[in-house]
Amino acid sequence: MKIAITGANSSVGQNLLAHIASAADIQAIAGVRSAAAFASLPQSPRITPRVISYTDGDNLVTALADADCVIHLAGILIENKHTNYTSANVDATDAVAQAAFKAGVKHLVFISVVGASTSSANAYFRSKGLAEERVAAAGLSASIIRTPILLGSGTAGSDSLLAMAAKGKTKVLGGGHYTQRPLDVDDLSKAILSVCRAQPEGVTIHELVGPESISYRDLILRVASMQGQEVEIGSVPIAIAKLGAGITSKLKGGGITPTVIDVITMNEHVHSNADTALGILLTPLQSTLEKIIRTI
Numbered sequence: 001m002k003i004a005i006t007g008a009n010s011s012v013g014q015n016l017l018a019h020i021a022s023a024a025d026i027q028a029i030a031g032v033r034s035a036a037a038f039a040s041l042p043q044s045p046r047i048t049p050r051v052i053s054y055t056d057g058d059n060l061v062t063a064l065a066d067a068d069c070v071i072h073l074a075g076i077l078i079e080n081k082h083t084n085y086t087s088a089n090v091d092a093t094d095a096v097a098q099a100a101f102k103a104g105v106k107h108l109v110f111i112s113v114v115g116a117s118t119s120s121a122n123a124y125f126r127s128k129g130l131a132e133e134r135v136a137a138a139g140l141s142a143s144i145i146r147t148p149i150l151l152g153s154g155t156a157g158s159d160s161l162l163a164m165a166a167k168g169k170t171k172v173l174g175g176g177h178y179t180q181r182p183l184d185v186d187d188l189s190k191a192i193l194s195v196c197r198a199q200p201e202g203v204t205i206h207e208l209v210g211p212e213s214i215s216y217r218d219l220i221l222r223v224a225s226m227q228g229q230e231v232e233i234g235s236v237p238i239a240i241a242k243l244g245a246g247i248t249s250k251l252k253g254g255g256i257t258p259t260v261i262d263v264i265t266m267n268e269h270v271h272s273n274a275d276t277a278l279g280i281l282l283t284p285l286q287s288t289l290e291k292i293i294r295t296i
């Protein structure tokens with residue numbers, strides 16, 4: 001099977017490529033935006049790095065030609081001076097979906113987020129909802145996988161969790177009383193490859209979350225305790241954090257905004273977990289945490 005991946009240098013992309021390096025039946029085109037991003041990709045005879053442009057339709061069609069399945073990973077939570085939700089989340093997804101259709105690709109996998117909705121008041125969730133809409137309208141069969149916070153080597157969620165747990169004394173948004181359903185990034189990679197192999201008809205939205213519901217506060221305490229450490233957790237009131245973020249992000253032209261704070265502090269909840277439908281045996285949270293601690 002031939003697959004093409006966009007945003008291959010992302011944390012999910014790195015993990016997926018590591019899975020592909022040991023999958024004898026897969027050849028992958030690893031699409032990145034710059035030659036500099038090549039250096040971060042795993043070396044394997046099964047993986048061919050390629051520079052792609054999301055604003056050049058012909059370039060995208062050529063890059064995706066021959067692929068049985070395209071996996072679109074490029075996307076952002078944190079805007080900056082050079083990129084925003086419209087270009088990175090909506091327009092890039094639209095360009096990839098249209099190019100995949102033109103290239104005759106059989107199936108498209110899009111990684112979205114739990115909470116994505118075209119009618120959300122939150123600009124990030126709205127952009128992911130709009131991106132899902134573009135995928136569904138592109139004319140090819142697709143699997144949209146909505147994920148919660150991802151834990152695994154190099155994910156933003158793991159990096160900040162490990163940093164918080166190592167501090168001894170730390171302050172978190174609202175005392176960390178919001179609930180998360182952390183998903184092991186290895187499980188996401190397995191789910192992605194599973195739908196690529198199955199190429200189901202039509203367009204399906206899956207909500208895939210981890211096996212355990214836990215407050216962010218308890219997650220930090222657990223990681224600290226697993227390392228034989230203690231951490232005192234204080235609270236930054238969310239309203240004050242949003243006020244500060246609103247001013248700082250305007251001055252800097254991006255970074256942590258009130259929108260990002262609302263995403264981080266959302267209670268992650270799904271009506272039905274897609275693990276069974278996707279044929280995934282979820283990694284217990286304890287094992288995921290042991291894995292990320294081993295990477296320190």
Ligand SMILES: NC(=O)c1ccc[n+]([C@@H]2O[C@H](COP(=O)([O-])OP(=O)(O)OC[C@H]3O[C@@H](n4cnc5c(N)ncnc54)[C@H](OP(=O)(O)O)[C@@H]3O)[C@@H](O)[C@H]2O)c1
Nearest residue numbers: 007010011012033073074075083088092111113148149150
């Ligand atoms: N990490 C999580 O906890 C989480 C949770 C839910 C959903 N997701 C989704 O999963 C996907 C992968 O996430 P990740 O955390 O692994 O990503 P990541 O490590 O933050 O990497 C972001 C990727 O998006 C690319 N990108 C940034 N701006 C872009 C633009 N304007 N046009 C096209 N590409 C652009 C980056 O390319 P450059 O390096 O060239 O900038 C990079 O390849 C994303 O779609 C994300 O929304 C992640």
